[in-house]
Amino acid sequence: MISERLRRRGPLALVAVLLAFLTGCASDAELDTLNPQGPSARQIDALFDPVFYVAIVVFIFVFAGTFIIWWRFRDNHDDETFPNQIHGDTRLELLWTIVPTLILVVISVFTLTTLRSLNSTEANAFALEVDGGVTQWEPEVVVVGQQWWWEFRYYLNGLDGVDLTDARHLPPADIVTAGQMVIPAGEEIELAVTSRDVIHSFWIPALNGKKDAAPGRVHPWKLEADEPGVYFGQCTEFCGLSHSRMRMQVVAMTPDDFRAWIEEQLQPAAEPVEAAAQRGQEIYETQCARCHVIDGFNDNGGADLVSNAAPNLTHLMSRTTYAGGIFNMYEPNGSLDRTQLEAWLRNSPAEKPAYAEGRRGMPAMGLDEGQIDDVVAYLVTLGQKPSLDIIAATEVE
């Protein structure tokens, strides 16, 4: 990756190496803003880099100038003549008013053109098989923030006529998922970003800059990933207690994998077969269904929470992260991380700070160990485990 940087940034290689070193340009810098993996992020990077170098040049000019002046005009006590009392020079003043202005004019031209292209859309319809027929999906995803997790809603027939102004009462969507947004790689995805409570900010640094999610407002934004992969994000607008634990991922798939994912997500949850899972479903019905939804089993018509929503669990196992993107569902070898999941079910406020008593966040449900085992047995029936590639890419440590 360092050599790639060097090649691209040519004459300023030294600075680039320094920057690459400083930013720890390694595989573990998952949120690196200087490592674009999509067209929008690349355009931003292409604007930032030259401006950064201009800033470095000005920096060197001012610092070198200061040091030269310090050395040359230091008081060395062997010269007692008093310095000339120069009061100014209008030509110099005009020079250093006009030159920075001209530099900024040039920068502003590139800024405006970048801004324009970041705000233009050119999404192409994407053919999906739905209910045996072909649907031309305009790739759009509704992104909804709430304390302290992200929901992603797919309306496969388009957003025309879908009223998003009240995010606490959104029209039913074809697919509702949480924590991980799944998109086809190489396609521009339009986003409609909003919030159910306070202001959050949706940000996948490798793919694009951020956009605030504000209640009562729907903000257009877009994403595109060059290649299949998992791209990390973090809520960046301070949103209260667990702001730091409000993370998200974008999972980009090949078009075929994505179509398969859509097909799976459209299936309602299957009825559990095993006895333990059936017991777990009963516990779910009494304890969890006040807030959570499992398509084909319950629709609570609004969660008993300030945000009016809890993550949809219909295809829980198809996601590799949960609880606001902070826990991995699977071990790197693909087996379920049962310990963490049980700890979450046992006492979630101990795992992630929340105001459960203020109906913000999941409360401790007071389940005994047998009940927890049953609930886990039920949950593992919900959705298909994703590919090992995705599971591996979710690991950051």
Place this chain on the structure above:
Amino acid sequence: MTETTTVDDVVTQPLGVYTRPRGGTGWRDWITTVDHKKIGILYGVAALFFFVVGGIEALLIRLQLATPNGTVLGADMYNQVFTMHGVTMIFLAAMPLSAAFANYLIPLQIGARDVAFPRLNALSFWIFLAGGIVLNLSWVLGGAPDGGWFGYAPNTGIVFSPSAGMDFYALGLQITGVASLMSSINLTVTILNMRAPGMTLFRMPVFTWMMLVTQLLLVFAMPVIAVALFLLAFSRLFGAKFFDPAVGGDALLWQHLFWIFGHPEVYILILPSFGIISEVIPTFSRKPIFGYSFMVFSGIAIGFMGWGVWAHHMFVSGIGPISVAAFSLSTMFIAVPTGVKILNWMATMWGGRIKFSAPMLFAVGVVSMFTIGGLSGVTHAISPADTQQTDTYYIVAHFHYVIFGGIIFGLFAGLYFWWPKVFGHMLSDLVGKWNFWVMLVGFNLTFGPMHVLGLQGMSRRIDSYSPGFGFELWNMVSTVGSFLIALSVAIFVINVIVSAMKARGQAPCGPDPWDARSLEWLTPNPTPVHNFDEIPVVESLDEFWHRKYGTDEDGRIVRVASAEEVCEDGSAVGVHLPSPSFWPIVFASGLPFIALGLIFNLWLTVPGGLLVVMAIYAWIFEPVDDPDAAHGDHDDHGGDEAAADTTEEAPVV
């Protein structure tokens, strides 16, 4: 101005409780003083105290973030601590420390005896202190504010921030805002109306000019935050819905109001520092400021342009691409007048004979560190790049280079420079140099790595981060750096104590220890209570310097008078001065009761309100003067002269 008119003919009637206090000594003197110099010192002491408090909060933040998954504070306490760090440093440390310099120096630099409204000046200080106390009472009364210093709605609403913390924020800041607003009107009137004969606007030192721009910014900015805080207080205390979109409110309304105040606030903070180093750099380069009129007009330009850039805090808030484009351009071009200032300071040093005393080191620290902050500012004025950088540690790095590098360094330059003026003895220059270099290294270790962390994608205001994102190394470096800053502040405190102990029993340092240029050095050190023995007649910019130096027949600069010959000796007696008053502190002491009453129990507002009303009446009814104070028996001052001053000092442009 009533206080400075003569009372020879006024029959002073003892009115019981309304008797005017006599100029006492000890603590009674401090709580009743209306002397701009003592009020300046009070501001300075309070600001440095809160600076230490805010610094401890900063160290707690750095301890929490030193390692991944930090557990020093926990999420809830972390949110309170980072909120109070910002609020304390901005409203209770940086602004009042600037006010300390403004209060002490403006009357001296323009050749006046005091500010225009001395009692109002005292009231400003005590109200500021009351606001600071209210804000910090939150720690022991149910939790500090936890919504960030920027307090974005609706996260600050009662549902999302159920502790009383944000009530303390809304009311405490409202109180300090009242203080700032009164002080700014007072100082604006002082600068415009109380200049000595011959002190035209364009003979004013750059410091006073920058302070004038600052005060005018305050006059227009404080009402905006006052409105925002009223909306917040009404939302929280009385169930108003200004920011609730569910019933037609607007979540972005707060952001616009806050940043229309908040961005001029940045210039309110930085312009005093620019003013200070515009005095220090010429003095230690032994040259006049280069391009005086460009320095003044670039300051004025910043003052105007500062109103047109607020939405650059909101590039990702969803305001739409046209607004983003407009504010992106205005933000870029505000770099021009700031760049002019940087280059003029360098040109001032060019060709000089530079002495590297502690004040000069701090001043050049501003020039260099602020340059870094300004340049990183340009890299997010380009709004597309800002969508990556905003709300990351890159921004934290940027504004600490501006606020710490640009403002705190400047205020320290001012402290070292004017210390002998205020206290009559020097701070140790050698210790001052240690103070500077430790602070410079600590500062760059703390905030330099934050650029890297931000570009690596570390979000702001997160109480913890997971291992594996590459944040570990630079967070640890930053924490180490923050303790170096703490060490440098400790060095400063030691310097203050040791220098004061050494100076005890010694004669005051001589006049003019730095070979300075501006009018305040015409008075002896420390400044006598009446400032000038005679109100000087001003003939040029750098009046004091021109009284010391002339040119010989070859046009070379030669010394024509020693400082002792030029400086006044402070021997004037019987100069009529405004009398002290109890009522400013009584007025201010009512406000915390009103604030606590609004938060906890409305009955508490009754004693608070009574104190305020009583103070207002007493303020009106107290005799205009201390009957025993000397006045009217000096050649030049008191009596008719003092009254005449008010007309003679009308602005001369």
